[in-house]
Amino acid sequence: MIPPEPTGQPPTPASPGASARPPHGPRWMRVLLGVTAVSLLFGLWGAWQVFAPGAAHPQRQLAAQAAQIEDLQQQVATLTRSDQISRDANRELQGTLAERDEEIAALRADVAFYERFVGSTSQGRELSVHELRMQPRTDQGWHYTATLTQSLARDAASEGEMRLAIEGTRNGRLQTLAWSDLRQRADAPGVPYAFKYFQQVEGDIVLPPGFQPLRVTVRLAPKGRGAVVERAFSWADVTPRSAPEP
The missing domain is CATH 2.60.40.150 (C2 domain)
Incomplete structure (x- = not known):
């Protein structure tokens, strides 16, 4: 039996896409996971900015609280001064009333003194x-x-x-x-x-x-x-x- 004659062309290799994995698959997976993680972080940061806007500005909060404390201190000082003025005015009024009482008592004593010399009381x-x-x-x-x-x-x-x-x-x-x-x-x-x-x-x-x-x-x-x-x-x-x- 005579073998077949060669045709002169090399055999065609098998197609690589049929069973082989793509060459750089794990690297692309890591990149994809990194992008996803960054996206999640940005999403969380954005949500925190939305629901807790004051936390992003602690210095501004401290300044506002310091201003409020100063305002309250001024109110306390004003009320304290007003109370002291009222006390001083009341003390001065009491002293004036005491002086008037002494003057009235002195006048009554003078009247009693001169009544001894005139009228039926003498x-x-x-x-x-x-x-x-x-x-x-x-x-x-x-x-x-x-x-x-x-x-x-x-x-x-x-x-x-x-x-x-x-x-x-x-x-x-x-x-x-x-x-x-x-x-x-x-x-x-x-x-x-x-x-x-x-x-x-x-x-x-x-x-x-x-x-x-x-x-x-x-x-x-x-x-x-x-x-x-x-x-x-x-x-x-x-x-x-x-x-x-x-």
């Missing part, structure tokens, strides 16, 4: 102690001013001596200081007075350390047969409000 009133005032001089020293009056019904002048006595406490016990104690002399004479209508008698006394005065008694001893006149005053009524405690 009848039956002869020698009397109209007023007593005590002013601090030192820690224990005090200056007294007593206003003495008598009625117009009495034509003659009144003469005599005035003495003071002070009741109070010392070391928890009641104590009465006589005129000799206040003048620090056993034979201290009384303060002389002589007037027809009124007279102010002044002088100084000394209180012992630790003595707390409560009441002052003014004693008038007229010359001749006249009756002794006494009048007691509360220590708080005869001393100024701002006077220090003895």
Whole structure:
């Protein structure tokens, strides 16, 4: 049997697309995954920008909060100043009212003083102690001013001596200081007075350390047969409000 003669052409190779994989497949897969990941990241960033816009500007938020805090501090300062002004005005008003009360009391005292010389109120009133005032001089020293009056019904002048006595406490016990104690002399004479209508008698006394005065008694001893006149005053009524405690 005679073999077939060659045709002179090489055999045709098999088509590569039938069974072989494309040459660079894994690299393209990695590129595709990278693009997808980047897209997801951009998507998440965009969503965060949409739903949390303030987080992208922390400095702006801090500036806004600082401005709000400063505004609140200014409001607090304004309210505090307004409250202080109100307190000062109220304190000044209270002081003015107290001064007016003192002026009214002084005017009433003047009216009572002059009523002793005119009208029906002067009848039956002869020698009397109209007023007593005590002013601090030192820690224990005090200056007294007593206003003495008598009625117009009495034509003659009144003469005599005035003495003071002070009741109070010392070391928890009641104590009465006589005129000799206040003048620090056993034979201290009384303060002389002589007037027809009124007279102010002044002088100084000394209180012992630790003595707390409560009441002052003014004693008038007229010359001749006249009756002794006494009048007691509360220590708080005869001393100024701002006077220090003895």
